[in-house]
Amino acid sequence: MQQLSPTVAITNTGDPKDDPAAFRRCLGQFGTGVTVITAAHCGELVGMTANSFSSVSLDPPLVLWSAKRTSQSFPTFKAATHFAVNVLSSEQIALSNHFGRSGGDKFKDVSWKHGIGGAPLLDGTLCSFECRKAAEYPGGDHLILLGEVERFVRHDHSPLLFAQGRYCTATDFVDPTDRPKATGQLQARGPMNEFMTALMYRAHGVLSAALDEGRQAEGLSVLQSRLMAAIETLPGSRLDSLLPELFLGLNAAENTVDELVQMGLVQVGPGGGLNLTERGRDRNHALHERARAIEARELSGISPREIANCRNVLNKLVERAATA
Ligand SMILES: Cc1cc2nc3c(=O)[nH]c(=O)nc-3n(C[C@H](O)[C@H](O)[C@H](O)COP(=O)(O)O)c2cc1C
DSSP: OOOSSOOOOOOOOOOTTTOHHHHHHHHTTSOEEOEEEEEEETTEEEEEEESOOEEEETTTTEEEEEEETTSTTHHHHHHOSEEEEEEOBTTOHHHHHHHTSOSSOTTTTSOEEEOGGGOEEETTOSEEEEEEEEEEEEETTEEEEEEEEEEEEEOSOOBEEEETTEEEEOOOOOOTTOHHHHHHHHHSOSHHHHSHHHHHHHHHHHHHHHHHHHHHHTTOOHHHHHHHHHHHHSTTOBHHHHHHHHTOOHHHHHHHHHHHHHTTSEEEOTTSBEEEOHHHHHHHHHHHHHHHHHHHHHHTTSOHHHHHHHHHHHHHHHHHHHHO
């Protein structure tokens, strides 16, 4: 029988009351879009980044989101009769960070126009929903706001996503096990296969899925293994100096350090320097052994000269970017 859901080791478990930070990280595994919710009341404009937005009902058209009671804009959201949900596009990370911080006139350097009930509609979004507040429900330290959608607008963009504490973009899932079909398509001539980037992306998908076997066998996530490799390469470094090598946001990187510390694989020195523990080094070496074997298996049948040439081309591209 085909295994639909492979067994993976537990990374972290517990009672949310004992470890709220771990609970929050666990909630953050759930991927969402990113919105900026806005409202206006008595001349005051407010906006905050929110990923708690969700669709509720088609008939009547209802959506919801939850607002933290301690946020500065909360009193205005509570008092306003309307709110607007601005769903961000993949080009709007800066806007998400901007509205994710408290304080200042958030609309000063942002281009927007008034929507229904005065709620600001931001430019450049993926779509927006202008809502009349239909109900409010208590939700612990948050208030759940239900809105009846009075107007929606959609633009031709791709969505900004948020998962595991970091921003991402949506790309179609390429099933690496679907090789015969994928190979057939790759032979086809045309724009789809003309560019190196497309080819590298597909090749990366194939190798990365194969390497996942090794990570799963060692009970490590992609982020954990990437961070451990960086710490082993630059031992004693602080997290902020490793960030450029990690291709990770600070939030996700900090979460990953916490996980590795809890797993007994990484220790943080008094000045914030990161080092692998002895167990961490052993686990890292075991992972590298597996990765070498898997990569060799995936590259089998390709001559060493071809592999060396391919490495050369990739290295040149990377070096050129580094010296530019
Ligand atoms: C990706 C992301 C999602 C967020 N989702 C929510 C949310 O759903 N509800 C909420 O109250 N705060 C959320 N926040 C936090 C607020 O945006 C943040 O507390 C902001 O500073 C509030 O602004 P204010 O204090 O000016 O009201 C989120 C932040 C980010 C970066």
